[in-house]
Amino acid sequence: MTQSKIDDNAIERDEMAFDVVIVGGGPAGLSAAIHLRQKNPELSVCLLDKGSEIGAHIVSGAVIEPRALAELFPDWKERGAPLNTPVSEEKLLYLTEKRAISVPALHVLMPQMDNRGNYVISLGDFCRWLAEQAEALGVEIYPGFAAAQLHIQEGRVAGIITGDMGIDREGKHKADFTPGMILSARQTIFAEGARGSLSADVIAQYNLRDGIDPQTYGLGIKEVWEIPKEKHRPGFVQHSFGWPLDAHTYGGAFLYHFGENLVSYGFVTALDYSNPWLSPFEEMQRTKTHPAFRHHFEGGRRISYGARALSEGGLQSLPRPSFPGGVLTGDCAGFLNMPKIKGTHTAMKSGMIAADAVLAALEHDRAEAQSYQDLLRQSWLWSELHAARNIRPAFSKWGMHVGALYSGIDSMIFRGNAPWTLRHPHADNTTLKPANKAPKIAYPKPDDIITFDRTSSVFLSGISHDENQPTHLKLRNPAIWNDVNETRYASPESRYCPAGVYEADTREDGEKYLRINAQNCVHCKSCDIKDPQQNIRWCPPEGGSGPNYSSGM
């Protein structure tokens, strides 16, 4: 370890050098780490995660397609990978307020939704298992440390700087102040998940989004339930679309039975919605009261809650994935396959391909792993995303009914090879209508049995957040809020935030202001995405802060 003084604030920082530093311990980062050490056991590989432990910040449905896993570990079953619930039964429902219509011949009409051979898992548990494999292969894993800044030298990313610890609310050093450390790397792999904060810096620094569509996101909100044994149907998978969303809002619910009497339930709302009165949290809650869902929860208890944004844009929104000194992988690039509602196998595959490209760059001592793009194009990952590319934008373009019809035609007749590509014309922050031009939505009150409020929900996320630290959710310009967010859109952040971080409040002098309860934040990143003027900036809080999702998430 060496000491270095190159920081702008002239803080003395420890520095440690690795061949490769990986930011983020989800499926992409861990697969990249494993693949690197499998190919070259001499390489020093260091992986950081802002969660207090691997898995602490992982939220996903999750039905996993084991294709990438089988490439990473052909003997995954013998190694005890926690894929224990094969999909046994599958339904896709179109909901009206009172009724549910099951889409017939699902495997023919919507081949993307065919889940035969897939498994219902807890992605958090899966990541904990991947981390054990990675450590056994010699990867150094450090959870509880956020990568807070890029370490740039001579125009290239040369690693990252971890967050400083022990700074108080006013920005002063506390007695236990510990400066962040420079982790320098010949190549840095970003695997931060959707809307990663350093990925955003890299994308801006190297103009990686030039000439491509804006990214479009969804917000997934999830609960885990424990239900009576006699009601549990391991491997049962149900998806729904339609009610309670209107035809121009993309989204739907998922419900999976898995593990020991557990049910994974959640709702994804596309963040290109236009009605500022919409609340993804309340949509998720009220869907549980539909006859097609309610009976699954009756007699059970909710044990966990979480939320996370996901990238829905697909190939059209994929930034250039390599740059001098590093690569983007997984959902911070946007490799999720939205029509399949799956991103784990694609995240893993992108991590493995990135690892190959990084190995080649290290071998030839090149600054940029340029072969990444070519390797991606030659892979099944690319063909899969290419075939899926038109479905998500069709829903934005024509709404749910025509979108569904189009997706059938695109998949069945063209088999994903339609001679056109639909675009994502708008970024999600530009789609809101003024509040006085949009219908208000009356959401039912929670019954505290099946449906709940935000406060009791966030309580189940196990959030740890020292309040005496600088807020990690900042308004770039506080003055904008009153004129834009409040006056024009009636404070949409107080509805889309699934953790109750934002509250529009009134001061004693009658002036409205935005109260930011940063300690409630579950790190979903929706505010960074949806704020109309991009006035809210999400940066990582002190390492180890945030949710502590337990088993099942």
Place this chain on the structure above:
Amino acid sequence: MTMKVLVPVKRVVDYNIKPRVAADGRGVETQGVKMSMNPFDEIALEEAIRLREKGHASSVVVVSIGPQAAQDTLRTAMAMGADQAILVRTDAALEPLAVANLLKVIVERENPGLVSMGKQAIDDDMNATGQILAAKLGWPQATFASQVKIHDGKAEVSREVDGGIEVVNVSLPAVITADLRLNEPRYASLPNIMKARKKPLETLDAESLGVDLTPRLKVVNVSEPPERQAGVIVETVDELVHKLKTEAKVL
């Protein structure tokens, strides 16, 4: 005087987690739940490290009794500043008596001048192991410490008791158990976590230490506390008194 300080640390369900009764009603679910060092043990460890930094102790040894995964807790302890670690491996759920007997074996082996430990673990809240260990060793004990001063082979310990602070002097070696206000534990910084990977960690098998680990207690049932009823806001003192008399019937 320089002495070795022994700090027992326990791996428990993290304090941020809302514990959930396991489906069989025999305990709290620990499968897939975030675990971390018992906060009172962190305080006891911090105090031991400070004693070393002040020159009162030569080294700090941490010991944990539990499953293989407890080595993560020991690595954290060494990242905070402990010099070496001992894992007494067992998958059994142990009671304070068995833990104290195991610790006694470790004390006899390591020969510390002080055992600094948490007053209790936040999982079972027994508050017994330190006291039993002191009795078994025939050592003085100072529990619920909020301040520790070492001089002339003695420890002057301020104890948090009902209604104030009691100051006791104990001669060393002794067992001191830490209360919440003793200190504020430091972070394990990343450079120190990296260095801690190279510090020595010895593993012993609990079964091999000649201690009777048989449980003396039988858990009959574990249940969650009843939900609290919503409160009411009263308008006047008279109304409060009236309600206390007629509804709550406590006056």
